[in-house]
Amino acid sequence: MKLQYTCRPQMQLAENGLASQQVLVPQQLQQQAAPGALPAPLIINQLPAQIWVARTAYVWLRCSTGFTDVEYATMHQNSFSRRCNECFALLVLVVQGNELPQNLLESISGWIKGPNIPDQTGKVAVVSGFNSGIGYNTTRALLEHGAEVIGICRSDERGHEAVQQLKEQVPGAKISMKVCNMELLSNVRALASELLASNVNISLLVNNAGRFIDERFTVTKEGLEHTMALDYFGHAMLTLLLLEKMLSNGPGRIVNVCSMAEMFGSLDWNDMKGVARHTSGMPIYGRAKLSLLLFTYELQRRLRLAGAQVEAFAVHPGLVNSPLFSKMSFRYPFAVFTFAMSTIMGLTPAQGAASSIYAATHPELSGKGGLYLGPSYAFNAFSCCARKPVNPRAYDVDAWRRLWDETEAVIEEVTGQQSISGWIKGPNIPDQTGKVAVVSGFNSGIGYHTTRALLEHGAEVCNMELLSNVRALASELLAANAKISLLVNVAGRFLDETFSVTKEGIEHTIAVTYFGHAMLTLLLLERMLSSGPGRIVNVISEAEMFGSLDWNDMKGVARRSSGMPAYGRAKLSLLLFTYELQRRLRLAGAQVEAFAVHPGVANTRMFDKLTFRYPFSIFTYTMSAIMGLTPAQIFCCDYTPCGNNSATGQPRAYDVDAWRRLWDETEAVIEEVTGQQVPRMLPPVGTRV
Ligand SMILES: NC(=O)c1ccc[n+]([C@@H]2O[C@H](COP(=O)([O-])OP(=O)(O)OC[C@H]3O[C@@H](n4cnc5c(N)ncnc54)[C@H](OP(=O)(O)O)[C@@H]3O)[C@@H](O)[C@H]2O)c1
Numbered sequence: 001m002k003l004q005y006t007c008r009p010q011m012q013l014a015e016n017g018l019a020s021q022q023v024l025v026p027q028q029l030q031q032q033a034a035p036g037a038l039p040a041p042l043i044i045n046q047l048p049a050q051i052w053v054a055r056t057a058y059v060w061l062r063c064s065t066g067f068t069d070v071e072y073a074t075m076h077q078n079s080f081s082r083r084c085n086e087c088f089a090l091l092v093l094v095v096q097g098n099e100l101p102q103n104l105l106e107s108i109s110g111w112i113k114g115p116n117i118p119d120q121t122g123k124v125a126v127v128s129g130f131n132s133g134i135g136y137n138t139t140r141a142l143l144e145h146g147a148e149v150i151g152i153c154r155s156d157e158r159g160h161e162a163v164q165q166l167k168e169q170v171p172g173a174k175i176s177m178k179v180c181n182m183e184l185l186s187n188v189r190a191l192a193s194e195l196l197a198s199n200v201n202i203s204l205l206v207n208n209a210g211r212f213i214d215e216r217f218t219v220t221k222e223g224l225e226h227t228m229a230l231d232y233f234g235h236a237m238l239t240l241l242l243l244e245k246m247l248s249n250g251p252g253r254i255v256n257v258c259s260m261a262e263m264f265g266s267l268d269w270n271d272m273k274g275v276a277r278h279t280s281g282m283p284i285y286g287r288a289k290l291s292l293l294l295f296t297y298e299l300q301r302r303l304r305l306a307g308a309q310v311e312a313f314a315v316h317p318g319l320v321n322s323p324l325f326s327k328m329s330f331r332y333p334f335a336v337f338t339f340a341m342s343t344i345m346g347l348t349p350a351q352g353a354a355s356s357i358y359a360a361t362h363p364e365l366s367g368k369g370g371l372y373l374g375p376s377y378a379f380n381a382f383s384c385c386a387r388k389p390v391n392p393r394a395y396d397v398d399a400w401r402r403l404w405d406e407t408e409a410v411i412e413e414v415t416g417q418q419s420i421s422g423w424i425k426g427p428n429i430p431d432q433t434g435k436v437a438v439v440s441g442f443n444s445g446i447g448y449h450t451t452r453a454l455l456e457h458g459a460e461v462c463n464m465e466l467l468s469n470v471r472a473l474a475s476e477l478l479a480a481n482a483k484i485s486l487l488v489n490v491a492g493r494f495l496d497e498t499f500s501v502t503k504e505g506i507e508h509t510i511a512v513t514y515f516g517h518a519m520l521t522l523l524l525l526e527r528m529l530s531s532g533p534g535r536i537v538n539v540i541s542e543a544e545m546f547g548s549l550d551w552n553d554m555k556g557v558a559r560r561s562s563g564m565p566a567y568g569r570a571k572l573s574l575l576l577f578t579y580e581l582q583r584r585l586r587l588a589g590a591q592v593e594a595f596a597v598h599p600g601v602a603n604t605r606m607f608d609k610l611t612f613r614y615p616f617s618i619f620t621y622t623m624s625a626i627m628g629l630t631p632a633q634i635f636c637c638d639y640t641p642c643g644n645n646s647a648t649g650q651p652r653a654y655d656v657d658a659w660r661r662l663w664d665e666t667e668a669v670i671e672e673v674t675g676q677q678v679p680r681m682l683p684p685v686g687t688r689v
Contacts, residue, residue, distance in 0.1 A: 131159050148176075152182065253310065259317075263377075266287060293394055314371070464517075466503070509570050537594075583656075
């Protein structure tokens with residue numbers, strides 16, 4: 001069956017093979033629909049009303065859950081938005097039948113990113129499994145755009161056939177091949193030596209070769225389960241062996257072809273070779289693909305830390321009607337199912353290659369290494385957007401790191417080759433001992449990984465949970481800045497269902513969301529006062545309404561909760577601290593002013609960090625997703641705090657005695673915890689303003 005696709009006019013889209021690219025706009029497509037030909041594909045403007053509703057709802061859901069097309073997958077640790085997305089997709093699939101969603105999705109502008117391949121002249125690519133399916137089409141597209149390709153194939157005969165065919169299809173193609181059965185790591189090592197000896201400047205490595213499930217459990221002569229050996233270890237080893245050379249060649253990319261089957265994978269540190277379960281079926285294919293995905297993430301993490309110009313991408317091709325499935329025997333029920341599904345609704349191998357080509361060549365992906373690209377899991381539509389893996393392991397940074405170490409250990413054991421990736425263990429980062437780093441947004445995404453690397457190399461990163469860190473941070477800021485005129489205290493930690501205390505004995509949320517800011521303010525105040533007019537802005541929250549103060553428990557540990565009461569108390573305290581600060585500033589005639597702001601309910605990553613065992617988490621997550629402002633939206637107006645004082649019925653926020661007492665108690669806690677006095681720049685004068 002020949003499928004047609006709609007796309008935005010400016011996007012080039014390969015309809016049948018990536019060679020014959022053509023820009024199709026809806027009107028042209030309709031004109032092309034000759035009588036008796038296949039009906040023209042549905043175009044979004046002409047969709048029935050219910051599809052419009054579904055489409056709008058779908059796009060809304062994607063936006064409101066922050067599920068954008070290109071984003072760093074590891075920033076998102078929350079599976080709720082992902083599940084919403086996939087469930088909705090499945091719902092549309094069920095309600096609308098089989099044909100429609102494909103057309104529907106292909107019509108949503110922005111979804112289809114046809115590989116608009118720039119000129120690749122001068123680049124040398126290594127593509128494994130180049131003789132068939134996705135690998136063949138990836139190779140062909142690279143050749144058509146001027147790259148030189150070294151194809152890896154396990155069969156001399158099939159390899160030469162493919163080379164011949166590619167030369168016929170792409171006149172002047174610069175293609176050569178190497179034979180290697182990549183199931184054996186000793187072969188991979190020999191292959192890498194050959195490639196390195198040939199002294200070509202490899203800048204692109206596409207780890208594509210793969211084998212699918214097998215009903216027989218089989219082990220290579222090196223003692224690795226067959227699928228694990230090829231689909232994971234072979235690629236990992238080839239990558240590690242070629243990496244140094246690639247790095248010396250300047251900018252480059254490594255593309256690892258993974259699979260949706262990651263969702264069926266699990267890791268087992270006691271059985272890295274995959275032999276314990278005695279299966280070569282779906283669990284092991286899933287494990288191999290999951291491992292390759294995690295390997296890509298860890299590789300990218302290390303490349304970024306090392307400041308390398310090479311970037312690593314993981315892709316999944318969707319369900320593709322390629323020879324992969326016809327190589328299975330059909331006694332294994334899942335094999336029959338996947339074969340049937342790929343035959344009925346699989347993409348063509350040329351379409352399946354789109355993600356690999358996109359990841360390998362597209363300029364818009366520069367600097368976005370670590371993305372996982374491919375079609376939607378639910379729709380299998382021809383598109384290659386950034387995806388979030390389903391398997392929760394994919395977000396477990398400790399698992400990335402451990403997998404890397406265990407992989408090295410297996411490779412070293414099997415091949416006897418030592419320190420295969422010693423160079424990439426962070427050699428470019430000098431010892432940071434004694435340094436205090438300020439990392440804004442330290443607790444998420446890239447900030448998190450930067451922070452982690454600094455910590456690993458001895459730096460102390462000011463995460464503001466520890467007051468001793470805040471003191472060091474303040475000293476650094478004072479040493480570095482003769483003038484400080486604006487201080488915005490934003491960092492915050494939202495509720496947590498597990499009660500936790502910092503090593504300084506303060507409840508975690510209260511430590512970072514209140515004491516950290518109060519202390520930093522007190523320590524920087526003198527410099528700010530001498531710097532002339534200035535402002536201190538403390539970011540509060542409407543959650544102050546849930547807060548109450550307890551003079552006998554300033555550290556917030558008595559209730560053994562890090563939930564809403566702790567968050568509410570932290571924010572209420574920061575509000576009262578701001579009022580008292582402003583009162584003292586005014587009395588002292590200072591040119592610095594203090595403001596408290598609250599951002600409203602904003603749909604930020606703060607909510608993504610929730611786990612959903614705490615009912616309030618579900619509520620706040622849902623509210624932020626449904627009606628949250630975007631992080632960039634700010635509406636300014638007066639706000640009357642609610643506060644809370646169950647004893648008197650008078651809101652705490654208006655209790656000036658509470659302001660004063662809170663200030664004194666705060667100073668006392670800080671001095672007790674850090675063993676040092678806080679400067680008393682603004683002594684209290686009188687009780688009321
Ligand atoms: N098709 C899908 O729906 C789908 C979905 C998700 C992921 N993938 C992944 O996409 C990649 C390409 O698969 P495909 O669909 O294009 O299948 P394919 O046509 O069978 O291609 C697989 C390639 O790997 C080669 N290969 C197999 N065993 C090898 C070995 N021991 N050493 C070296 N090369 C070996 C094959 O060579 P021979 O021709 O000699 O067998 C072939 O060139 C695979 O990694 C697969 O897991 C495919």
